[in-house]
Amino acid sequence: MFTVMRPVLVLLLFVVTLASTAMGRSEFAGTNDRRGGSMALQSPEVPLCAAAHRVGQIVLAVNNNGTFGTGFSLGASGDCFTGGQVNSCEYPKGSSTQYLFAGCFWIGAVIGRDTVVSVGADGWSSVREIFPFRQPMIKRSIIDPESPDFEFAVSEEDYICTYTDTYTVGVPASFGQPHIPINIAVKEQSYAWSYAYAEDFVLFDYQVTSMNTRTIEELYLGLYVDADVYFDQSGNGYADDVTGFLQTQTRQYGGCSYLDTVNIAWLADNDGDLDALNPVPHVTGTRIVRTPAETLQISYNWWFSSGATALDFGPRERPNVGRLKEPFRDFGTGGTGTPEGDRNKYYIMRNQEFDYDQARVASISANDSLWLQPNPDNVEAWAVGKDTRYLLSFGPFEILPGQTLPLSFAYVGGRDLHTVPGNTANLPYDFEAYYENLDFSDLADNAAWAGWIYDNPGVDTDSDGFAGEYRLCPLDSIPADTGWLVTRYDTIWFVGDGIPDFRGATPPPAPKFWLHPSYSQIHVRFNGSRSETAKDLFTREIDFEGYRIYIGRDNRESSYSTVTSYDRENFNRLGWSPERRVWVPSETPFSRSELACLYGDSCNDPDFDPLRYTRVNPWVSPEDPDERYFFTQQDYNSSQLGIPGAIRKVYPDQPVPSHNNPDSADPSELTAERLFKYYEYEFTIENLLPTVPYYVNVTAFDYGSPRSGLPALETSVTIGAEYVIPYSDPDEIARSEPKVVAYPNPYRLDAAYRGMGFEGRSEVDRPDDRVRKIMFANLPPRCLITIFTIDGDLVRKIDHDMSPDDPNASYDEWDLITRNTQMIVSGLYYFTVEAEGRETQIGKIAIIK
Secondary structure, eight states: OOEEEOOSSOOOSSOOOOSOOTTSHHHHOOOBOTTSSBOOBSSOSSOOOEEEEOSSSSEEEEETTSEEESTTSTTOOSOTTTOOOOOSEESSTTSOEEOOSEEEEEEEEEETTEEEEEESOOSSSOOOOOEEOSSOOEEEOSSOTTSTTOTTOOSSEEEEEEEESOBOTTOOOBTTBOOOOOOEEEEEEEEEOOSTTTTTEEEEEEEEEEOOSSOEEEEEEEEEEEOOOEETTTOOOGGGEEEEEEEEEEEEETTEEEEEEEEEEEEEESSTTTTSSSOOOOEEEEEEEEOSOSSOEEEEEEEEOOSSGGGOBOOOBOTTOTTTOOOOOOOSSSSSSOOOHHHHHHHHHHSOOBOOOGGGGGGOOTTOSSBOOOOTTTHHHHHHOBSEEEEEEEEEEEEOTTOEEEEEEEEEEESOSBOSTTGGGGTTTOHHHHHHTBOOHHHHHHHHHHHHHHSOTTOOTTOSSOOOEEEEEEEEEEEETTEEEEEEEEEEEEEOOSSOOOOOOOOOOOOEEEEEEETTEEEEEEEOHHHHHOOOTTTOSOOEEEEEEEEESSSSGGGEEEEEEEEOOOEEEEEEETTTTEEEEOSSOBOHHHHHHHHSSSTTOTTOOGGGSOSSSOEEOSSOTTOEEEEEESTTOOOOOSSTTSOEESSTTOOOOSSSOGGGSOGGGBOTTSOBGGGEEEEEEOSOOTTSOEEEEEEEEEOOBTTTTBOOOBOOSSTTOEEEOTTOOHHHHHHHOOOOEEESSSEETTSOTTTTTSSOTTOTTSOGGGSOOEEEESOOSEEEEEEEETTOOEEEEEEEEOOTTSTTTTOEEEOSBOTTSOBOOSEEEEEEEEOTTSOOEEEEEEEEO
């Protein structure tokens, strides 16, 4: 077991942040109204905006009105940065399974004699009381250091927005009470990564600032989540969801185990639909990683809403018991679930209830000393699953004018919660057997990583001498009178210093690459100047290991396959610990020559082979037989360049640059793009279908951290991928001006091109007639394609305007939709291609039914 240790200097894990900030009174000041707060504003100052976190495996929508997911987005159409479709919460990416209807921010307080609550939404009465404020949403990213989005970025995908509850015009009354602003402004920042350890969560950081001229008292913050779970095309899986709260999970490190505190509210489909064609076996949840104080009251309430009062249900404590010992509160709706109106919402935010898991609802009897018994006639349906939602809330806080409260949480996904089909047969009366068939390990692992990224364990961020909390895992011991005396420990940090870091280990930056198509081939050229010289943002070490080239027929991660790879020749060393009886890996890999120096006859020993020493045949020190090691390859050691099937150096004789600054380099060291020739590579992908599109990407990866179990990190396979058709060389087209061709021609409406993989491969949510396409090839980079009926009626115009350097400059497509957004009918059509300085070309297209 671990021994938990705390350094002598002890600070609070969570720090109350009640100081004026950049978002303080100077930015948000207003004039007084009758309640002593700021004057309510008339209407939102900036437009509503929806954006999507897409870099990781959890694809999550965020909005600038205090909500996430798409259910409460107030009609913002498309991603306001890309214009693309915004999924509510697709998990894993590309699966078309949804795990969230919507979530939102709640804040409640007492101001004078008023008890008020402002909500992004309430999920039942369509109340909206929070709107964007002062500035449009901002996007940042650490992916490309040369991009204008790089400055001040924290993650691979940052979204920053600000919103407020001060607007009143057009805001409807809630349960008969007009909206009364608390007068707060919230700066929300959300972060996402594609790395293996961080791809399953999105971190949110809130800064809640008072714009009130009087102290806001008894303030509570809350996160409301309605996580409907279903396959995208069904859209009807919301009525069989279950929720619960996971407090701890047993975790392993080396030979030690410990009980980790994860504290995550979760919601999932009741059985994962494991027997269905499109199962939803996973789970998502909310983990709070920072609150404004270490000691506070936490409430976890869940309920489901219904117009039939007997079915509007949520767990409720008996009168005058529990932590508050208050009389029973009648919500005035006839049900015990939905808290309508500000006063009821505020009550449920501060009630200090910690509801039992939904699967346990039938176990609450009439004799329960804490909980009111649910209606026995309904428990069977309630335990098995309903349209469930939950609220995590905490407080109370006091916030002075112009001061700020911090709040950080992670929305986390976990794989394969459900592993046994038909598990709901154990409900409602054998919830223990039901839970034995649930696997929370991946959810707990991801929740732990979210906490570590927020606040790095063992890192003294503010340099005050406190780096967090750690456990000691015994490594060596000797006999003693009372048993064994531990002589050597491994220090495992598990909590940081309470100061946010929002930082983790990163893979090397992806190389820049260029694609040059020709008939049935794609030539890939890339430069790894950044990849091979960049230091990890977390470890500050250069940990580059290698490159991989991928190709896929669409941009889903599951569609890609590795064409070739290169990695440095190096080896992991594992040493034997006789007391723990485990092999312990070293922190960083060794080169062959380094191992030869340590364990061979000499550093230049040509006969030394690290792989000769295995787990069953280790290297043994001649001085100490307990000192034993064996060695494994780090990756594949595919380190030979230029051999058949391998990546080649473009300039194989180019020496290593004298330094890493191109501005100070000799011109002979640089390419035309002012990148170092030494890091320039190429590879040709051959034997491709010449008339279909491919996605190509080049990634970089590191060697991870073998000692801590962190796997090698690789840049995203999907981010930065390029779309190209291996049909003809754009430069050759510019020289020879060949005839424009359209294909497939004739186009058969009944040919099932989609089923053969030629169209609509990644658009599973669109019908067949909306993914059709006819390709035009041999186009000039800039031209106008016009399509007519045989009678001369205009059908569609396509303005083809691309850079001549784009590998797809000679291609475009028609989706078989007319200019009036109608589907095309069978018949004969003709097209013209007009380009400046070139003769107009005419061709025919046949559409066959």
